[in-house]
Structure formats: structure tokens, C-alpha cells
Amino acid sequence: MAVYTEVTDEELSAFIAQYDLGAVLSCKGIAEGVENSNFLVVTERGPYILTLYEKRTRKEDLPFFLGLMEHLAEKGIACPLPVAGRDGVALRELSGRPAVIVTFLAGMWPRRISPQHCAQLGEALARLHLAVGDFRMERPNALALNGWKDLFAKSAERADEVAVGLRTTLADELAALEANWPADLPAGVIHADLFPDNVFFRGDSLSGLIDFYFACNDFLAYDIAICINAWCFEIDGSFNATKARLLLANYRKVRPLSRAELDALPWLCRGSAVRFLLTRLYDWLNHPPGAFVRPKDPLEYLRKLRFHQSVRGLGDYFLDDSATGEA
């Protein structure tokens, strides 16, 4: 669940009065998301999402995130659009937290991933990558190689509490990633957290992307690797090559991939597996016993890492490895 901050009705009414949204009819905390507090606010104008940014979102990053959503919405990418108050300002404060109202996006995230979901995801991801081409703001990826090393340093001593040998596995893998990480691939703003709960569908059609609060500048193909890990493994740990093929093929119909990007994919997948393994490991070891968020299982990403480590080339994913974009 994600409601860390309680908002009184008086505070909310005063807050909403700064917008052209009519009166508040209802406000319910949403049991989704992990980092921030989210509310579904129904006003006389309809439903909106209110987000209160909690301490893990850095206040100085908010103009980047909000600017990105505005840029994407202008480019026709379906995503929540920050709503400005009558003074033209979207980023305000509520209950002592930075707070933003965004438009309500119809759709539900898929609980069971079908190949067709992955096909549409690939296309939407490529369109996102094209749309950010002329976005001017930048935000370095804090969860890139150096960030991983920091996280590992904080968790290494207790890593074997979660799985025997995990400390050695991670130390070796970080060294291998450092030696093999691609140096020069097409880069831009990536979503960096495009898990199924951040992608909405109406029926079988993708209706929008949400939660841009990890967006940052990095290799575009790294975003694909994150999606392969998040969408193309079954619950039993097996890799679904059909889903990955569809994701990649539909991506490439919109934005072709270079030979270098294709060749880098196995390492990008390993890096992405390490990134989520490390944040989950840290949260697993450090969540307070009374917290109401159930930490996610780090071992799910250890299994994904092991799969990618066993791959010797793109062919082992049963992916098409021609650089033409035909799949």
C-alpha cells in the first residue's frame, strides 16, 4: 500500500480550491505504488490523482519528472499530465510534502501478462524513446554502475542471510559488468521502471504509461532490458522467448536497433537484473519490522541474473539478431 501521509479534509479542500476543479467529492488513498502517497480525488470535474512525494523522491528532481510528463503529453504519449492551479503552478505543497495533481488515466495494469501485452509494450517504449529526443532537461541515473556499487557496499555483509553465496555472486557480477558494460550506445531519457503496474491497458489496448519517478538519462536499450526482465519471465522463473521476441520486434518497428545495441542486450539484461536485485536486497535487509509495505523478493532477480549469465549470445534468447529490425 502507499499512503504514508494523512491529509485532513480541511487541508485538501483548501488545496483543491487553488485549482479550477470544483469542490472535492471524495478522496481515497490508493493501495498501489511504493515510494509516494497516492490518492484518487473525485472533484466536481471528475477523477484526478493526487501524489504526495515522500522522502525517497528528491524534491530537486520533481521539475524534471513533471516537465517530462508535460513534454510526453504534448508529443501524444498517453501519460498523466500535471494539472496547474489557477496561478499556473503545478508543483505545490500539502501536509508538509511536495504535492501534485495529475490527470486520471483510464485503464488497468495487467495482472497476467500475455504476449500481446508485450507486443504493445515494445511499441509504446519505442515511441517514448522517440518522443524524448528533444526533451531538454537531464537527470543522471543514480542507479547505474556506481550506484550499484554503493548499494552493494551497504548490503554485502548481510547478503548471505538472503541466499548463501549471494555476496560472492554480486561481487563477481559487478566486476564483470564493469569490465563489459557498453561504453557508447544511443542514449536519452528512459522510464527506468516500466513494470506491468506502470502500464495501463483498456481491454487489449495499451492506454498509457505512469510513474515516471525513476526516469533518468541512460542508454535507451537499457530500458528494453528492464522491460525484458519485468515482463518476459514467468512466475516459475522461466524465460518466455515469445514475449521477448514480440517486445523487441514491435519496438524495432518504431525505433530500429543498431548492431551495437543488439549485441549489448545480454549485458544490459544482466545489469538490469543486478539493479533490481540490489535495491530489493537493500529493502529486504532494512525494512522496519512494523512497516506496512511487504518488501519484494530479491531472489526473483537473482534467478533472472543467473539466466542471463548462462546466455552466450542473443541467439540463446531465441531472439532475432539481425540488425534490420525485421522479426
Add this chain to the structure above:
Amino acid sequence: MAVYTEVTDEELSAFIAQYDLGAVLSCKGIAEGVENSNFLVVTERGPYILTLYEKRTRKEDLPFFLGLMEHLAEKGIACPLPVAGRDGVALRELSGRPAVIVTFLAGMWPRRISPQHCAQLGEALARLHLAVGDFRMERPNALALNGWKDLFAKSAERADEVAVGLRTTLADELAALEANWPADLPAGVIHADLFPDNVFFRGDSLSGLIDFYFACNDFLAYDIAICINAWCFEIDGSFNATKARLLLANYRKVRPLSRAELDALPWLCRGSAVRFLLTRLYDWLNHPPGAFVRPKDPLEYLRKLRFHQSVRGLGDYFLDDSATGEA
């Protein structure tokens, strides 16, 4: 938070297709309530609440609860109204749970209780008690004296882990309640759980009552005692006599209280304090360490019990004790 059951988009779409509500636009788990899973479902017809009944709600009680909401809505009491499918049936099944769609009630529950809230609560509670006068179904109160004794038996051995002497305090109080509990007061269907989060206001006006899943047959004045405990104490434990006077005076404008009901109030308040103390104590001692619901503090109700134990008559509450209903 309260989402114990995950509903897939396919299951939800098939479920909603049984109603005249158009297509599903969105479904978000609500981070409120403790016993059941609640979702705010936006369909083409607008917002609705979907409730999945979890194991602590007995399936055989559901016709009583749904019948009560329908009866109250017919009588003009603002409360959620169960929505029937095209086949005329409201109680269905979803994801292996009994499930109901109810109408959306505008309003927010008050985070800071004002005397004016208590005044309106008193009037609404009395109107509720009048409206159930001709409701035909019955449900015994499982959390009356015998239920308290059962709960105490399950927690007695470990009660002193929560507060030294709690076991003796509870044993003595249960004996005193048994000896002094009123035998014959006006009875009917009571809400039995009318805490602030179950009462909605729009601005300063009470807009409706929700969550009838503890409703049962008992003394009507016992419902007043539950509200006094839930609404008329400050966070520091002090009793706010202004709030209690307003609650009672506005109740009596709609439904006059007899001499016997007024005289019984201190014991009813003690009984109500023991009821919530015992359920909270049980949950405190038995919640699994990894659960995401933070158990409520039993000691809040021990302090309320001690206050009522110190009262020698209605005058000690600074309440008007005339039986005329004038305050």
C-alpha cells in the same frame, strides 16, 4: 490498507459485464478499511465501490448487511446501495470471494473531529435508529457480553504483556458488567462500528454512513455509547464534554431517550470500551509479524474504560440528565 485479494483485469471485466454499468475504465485498491478488500471502480457510468468479503465476514451474514443497506436507502438514509446485476442479483462472487458493487457516496471522513461533526452524528444516528424500526431481518450481536468473555479467555494469559495488571482489570470489569448490564432497553438494529472513518461529510454537512458489516441487534443506546467513545475523546485521552453533549442533544431531538436509557449510559460506555479493548487486544497479540495492517492500540480503550469507571452518574459526564430530551 485493505486489499487482501488481487483481482485480474479479465476477471473484473467479466464481472462488470454482468451489470448495466458500461465498461471498466479503472480499478484501484483503496487503502482504507481493515476487514475486507475494497476497490474504487470507475466505469463508463461513473465511480462505484467494489467490496470483496474476506474471511472475517461470515458469508451467511451478507444478506442481512445488504438487506439493511437497501432498507436504509429506501428510508432516505444516505448510505451505499448494493447494485444488482442484470439478473437482479447483488451478491455475486469474484476471485473466489463473495463480492458486491455498491454506489459511490460523496464525502470524506473527518480526520479532526469538531463539535459540529458530533452534533450531526447524533442526529444521523437517531434517524438510523428510527429507520430500522420496520426492518425485519435479525442478527444477534456476536460481540456482546458472551463474546467479550470468549475474547478475554483467548487473550487473558498474555494480556499483561500489553499493560501490567490488564488481565485483572478486564476480569473485574467483565464481572461488574455482567452484574450491572441493563436487562431491558429499547432495542433494534445498531450500526455498532460508527467510527469517524465510517461517517462522510461534504464540507460541514454529514453526507452519509458506510460500512454496515458489524450491524446487529442490540440496545439502541449502546450505539450511542460506541459513538461517545469513538468521537468524544481527544488524542490526549481527555473527554470532550461539549462534543458528547452535542451528540446526545441532537440525537434526542430526533429520538427521545427514556430515563432507563440515560441511566444506563455509563455502563453502556464501559461495555463499549471493553468491547473495543478486547478486539484490539486480541489483534495486537495475534497479528502476524509480516502483516500489512498496523494493529490499533488497545490501550486507547483502556484509558477510555478507566474514565468511565471513574464516573458515578450521568452528571460526571457534564451531560444533561433530564429525560425530556431538552439539552
